[in-house]
Structure formats: structure tokens, C-alpha cells
Amino acid sequence: MKGLFITATDTDIGKTVITGAIAAALRDCGIHVGVIKPLASGGVVNADGHIQSEDAVFLAKAAGIPVEKWAQVNSFCLTPALTPAAAADQMGIDIDIPNLIAACRNTSQFYESVLIEGVGGIAAPLWKEYLVADMVSELNLPVVVVTGPQLGTINHTVLTVAYAKARNINVAGIIMNKWNENAKGVLEESNMEYIERLTGVPILGKFPVADSVSVSMGQTESLAELAKLNLNIERIIHIIEGSNGNE
């Protein structure tokens, strides 16, 4: 399989927005791209009474996946807003990791490339001691780390990249989300500079805060345009083309 795994320095940093933005831009370039959120927590009950992941709906819309195929985007969704391992414990259910990996591989067969969104950060437990990093290793896809421009980001980003490298994970790039070009100052500029210098990983873009984008409202319409303006889509395509995920 060809694709990217999107992680972040923390929860709520913008994995879903950035994954959706990349998906929308790739689709705009004529690439048949699939999106996967293999495991989600904090699911909401939809009009039909099913537990649904807002992330999965947002990703599916961004990638233009028809509604009848939305089930392929997310195979397992838990309701407690906890790390999946704890959410499953609370619900008294087991998470079948081999089944999740098989679902990713199965979905990937239908697309030229897939974008897989993780959960929380790279060391978040999915089930017992099985972490997001273990899933990345099993899938063997390059990783993009989404980070933010706020105080403390250097530490979070450097630690995330160092942990990934220690696990032999290929960190292909960093994307700075919620960047405000008009309000940037010494804090934001120096954060950016240090992150690049200390990680040695290329910054693939600075994505702006956009009122037109909302995960909970499923607002995806402006994503392709924003991605093309603010992300290095050419380089991202190149990384995906060079990937060789385990089938």
C-alpha cells in the first residue's frame, strides 16, 4: 500500500483537519485517495442510533468518499472520550488489533494511496501495551507529525520525532497547524526555526486557522484550496509515491 500515517504531538492539534486537507488536495490533483481512521474514541450517536466518529465523517467528506463506503473509513468507534485502550476497558470490550490492521490493508486495495489518521499522539495506547507507534510499524508507512505554533511546541515536537526515530519510524515531515501569518512574532518564528533545526525533519507547510473549517460541523469545502496554498503538496505526493507499506 502507498500512503501516509498522520500523527501529532497531542490530541486536538489538527490531525483530522490536516489529513482532510491533504486528501482534498490529492483528490483535486486527480489522485484516487482513501482515508482511514482505524480506531476512534469519543464517538457520537447519529440520527440512526449508530455510534459515529466525527473524524471519520470529516475525512470521508474531504476525500469525496460516497456515503455507502463511509463504513470503510472507520472500523471501530468507542464512545468514551478516552485513549482507546481505556475507552475499551470502560465499555468492557476488547480491541482486535489484527482485525484493524487487516481492515486498513483491505481498504487500501481500493485506492491509489491512503491517508491514515492516528489517535492522540504517537505513544497513545490503542489496546493494552499496543501503541500508535506499533500500528505505524506494522503498516510501515511514512509519518507526518502535525504540531502547533504555541509555547511548549518545541519540546513536544522534538520528543515525538525522537520517539518515532527510536522506533525506526520514518518521519517524512512536520506540518505546523493553526499558523497565523498576521499575528506571528518571535515566539512562532523561533518555534519554527528550532523545530526544524533540532529534528532535522522538513516542514511541509504552515496551515492557517480557517473559520471555514470545522471537524464537528463537517465543514470541508475550503480544504483543497487551503492545502494547495499552504502545504507542499508536490513533496507530499513524492513521499507517498516513495512509500511501501506492508500489504
Ligand SMILES: Nc1ncnc2c1ncn2[C@@H]1O[C@H](COP(=O)(O)OP(=O)(O)OP(=O)(O)O)[C@@H](O)[C@H]1O
Ligand atoms: N486550521 C484550523 N482551522 C480551524 N479550525 C481548526 C484547524 N485545525 C483544527 N481545527 C479545529 O480544532 C479542533 C481539533 O482539530 P482536529 O480534530 O483536527 O484535531 P485532532 O488532532 O484530529 O484531534 P483528535 O486527537 O481528537 O483526533 C477541531 O475542532 C477542529 O475543527
Ligand SMILES: [Mg+2]
Ligand atoms: Mg482527529
